[in-house]
Amino acid sequence: MPATAVRPSLADVDFATTPFIVIWEMTQACQLACLHCRASARPFRDSAELSTDEAMRLLDEIRAMGHPLVVLTGGDPLERPDVVRIVEYGTSIGLRMALTPSGTPRMSEAVLTELRDAGLARLAVSLDGSTAVIHDRFRGVDGSYNWTLRMLAAARTMGLSTQINTTISRHNRDDLEPMIRLLGGLGIALWSVFFIVPTGRARPGDLTTPDEHEAVFHRLYDLSRTAPFDIKTTAAPHYRRVVLQRQGRVLSRCGMSRQHRSCSNQSADANDDNMQRQENSVTRRLDYARVAPGAVHAMYALQQYTQSSGLEHSLLELVKLRSSEINGCAYCLDMHSKDARAAGETEQRIYVLSAWREAPFYTPRERAALAWTEAVTLIPNGVTDELYESVREHFDEKELVDLTLAIVTINGWNRLAISLGADVGSYQPRPRAASRAAAAPDHHEPAPAR
């Protein structure tokens, strides 16, 4: 039996050096003829495919980067006679190996048994309709639907973790509810929902409309709250936007921390809060910098201290953004998203920040800082010893004091802007000579509008 593959905690992975997932298209060969095939698969293998020895070396190189999930795909990976050996080797060196075979008779019970014994961590199969008519038409070969369901049942019987991949297109857009009913009885661990991209054999006419996309996103979000399986989307970054919108009512009130998801029953109250905040948001009630310049200079001094403390500028921007998200401070969100961008931060890390626990884009040190930011901002909930100890693994004493002061400072700005008003959207970042410098100035400073 191969060694058991390691599944590291996401919090312990440095994604600057270790990929979350590696997807290897190991062959172009496939016996199906799907309408949308991005790989433009064909029945025969290409002579330029990696040999078995080269495949092993590739896995060694992947392993040298950590313990990512390796997905063997194609084409149909079962078109390669060495696929079981490759799964076994990958597992033996500590990789989690998954496979996405095509729905053909090659996916036999005997092969599944060999794959399971080789250490396969996950079997992912495509199912694009609740009936053979819909699925087989999309996949281009009669019988694929029955072969797929048969293998799913066999895999479940032999204890293999299973996943269904579904591509949403105009061919199955009206089949969503029957699909959901079918999936509920298949014992899968994950429903991976792809949104068709017109490349390879797919055509623009295969796409669903923007409204249909939106309707599917909302249905997936609703389903995600009750389904016995996880849901993941591909080629649909805007699904994250829908998730944030749907969770936004909770977000502004309690910061969407996991332990606060139960707050969703307060959404009507929170919505009222948001409406009230919208009415109040544009007008600056009071120019506090003019009324109390000494106090504002004291705030600037604290801010300058934290900016010069040696903490990474990119980390400080994430802290300011997260605090501003929790407090619902539009002025500071506008300011710090612009500053972060100007300093080279990625759109992806800015957009996904409110769901950082579920995202692989943040380093362990950043994750510790974000957890600390949430606890210090939501201080009535307390700050546990356990959290303190885990954060201390990433910050020494001085750094933790500086980080806490940075959180205190942004919370102060948030409260000034929300209570006394600010001209939301007016802020423009300064050009930065050294945009990633640790001691870069903070742009709360030139805020005469405050």
Ligand code: SF4
């Ligand atoms: S099963 Fe995959 S590789 Fe084969 S034709 Fe369909 S999309 Fe292409």
